Amino acid sequence: MRKVLLLMVTALSLFAVEPVVTGAWLKGHLNDKDVVVVDVTKKESYDSGHIPTAMQSGIELWRQGVDKHAEVRSIEALQAEMRRLGINNDTRVVVYSHHLNNKDMLRATYVIWAMAYAGHPNTALLDGGIYAYKAAGGALTTKTEANRKGNFTADKNAKMIATMAEVKASLHKVPMVDSRPAVFYFGAQKQPVLKRPGHISGAKSFFWRYNVTNENRIKPTAELSEMIEKGLGLKKNDPLIIYCTGGLEASMNYFVYHRLLGFEKAKLYDGSMKEWGNRDDTPMTRYRWE
Template identity: 40%
Template sequence: MKFFIVLLSVITSVLAIEPIVTAQWLNEHKNDANLRIVEVSDGDLYSLEHIPNAAHTTIDKWRFDNGTFLSIRPVAEIEKEISVLGIGEKMDVVLYAPINDPKDLLKTSYIYWALNYHGIKNVALLDGGIKAWKNANLELTQVEPSIEQTAFKAKIDSAKIADITYVKTHLGKLPMIDARPSDMYLGITPTPTVKRNGHIKGGMSYSWNYSVDKGYYLKSKAMLESIFKEGYRLDKNKEVLVYCTGGLETSFNYFVLSGVLGYKNVRLYDASMKEWGNREDTPMTQYRYEMFKK
């Protein structure tokens, strides 16, 4: 019997956490030794109330202004933040936000991608954010947990990111998905901070918010599977590149494709249109939808 319990514990420890978890599941597991809960919020929201045992981070600890656009911080800085949060390579991580604005959710999906990119694979988002927790009448606290820092060293997965050279050399060779609203994709409505209107030549339109309902709960996996398989004709075993205005919106498409649906090779163009659309040497299309043709 004792052997069976130990074996079960070992098996459980190697199973990856589901990419989206419910408030009920998180409440049942919030004290697990191998689980780190992280709130992503600004201001004093965390100090006012947070989920028990949750650590705290802000998006500016993961992104910085490089003088041209916002991008992921240098590896050493990300390693430091991951260590401060007490996250180890094989730990499970659940990210959540007080979703008072769509960008609040996008900040969690961006950090989801950043963790994957730096070698943390078992990451999840709390479905519905802290509002789901409140709706379930679960405990909130002002007590900050005592967190033992780790000495995390990144294992960079270069297949998770694209730069402008990579995008240019792969135009027409792999599917690219634009996460901005369709009017910005078409170039009918200008994208703030982007000089040229339209989208990357050959890019397809799928606004990130199509994947969630009004309460920011993820739509059904079956429907999302159908959208990308039947509608966009994507192959889970082949590469897909995702982009948006500047990294945030597309991180949710990354989360859906790579995490929820299990696409094997999803690459995020972090600089996105803030780089591509502000140059004159980058091919763009305006006023029409495009589909990738194999």
């Protein structure tokens, strides 16, 4: 029996991909049959040069507009896109961006979140994006990959997402984290896309860029834990709701909190402030650190 369990653990360890992989790791696994690489940059950037075998999948294929905000697409749409990318239920997926601007890498963490929401958690972020792969000696290509035929079957994980109604019911009961720059959280500056300045009442502030270095590499887990668990006083076993302006910034915090630090009960409020802050019936706080 012990031998059987050992074999099972070994098999699982070989199957699962680490949450964060290096450029060198990806370079060495590009031709693995069970690895699919997904490039989430814009098509023009993909066409100008991308990692060999990578499939292009823009963020618009994962999100759709709803009133003044955006939300993750339907499970059926996510399943169809993942099949087009060649993903099966046992596929290891590596997602990366080109780091074209300050927020480009957030497209990668959002797609990773969306895949897990659709029932496929065996995903990884390429740390440092396309530049990390190039730094490891990896060559780029301009060859466009044809659509594939994966057989992934989606299974929605509703525990990963928080609705506006749930956020309202959780005020001052469940810890919340605002992933935007502190100036917006504090309300010293109002975002043009929002009707009201400030933050969801009771929420703490943790700007998503605190997770990464100036070179856009994920900081060491010990440092992240020091900031998040000790600094914010958050506990891994407690429920947690993470939000931002429109879902992308929160996806980076969710990735770090859930995948790297083990906050299993974390949820992403996808509508975030574009939904909450553009209404008159949602409690908000300004000029206060909480």
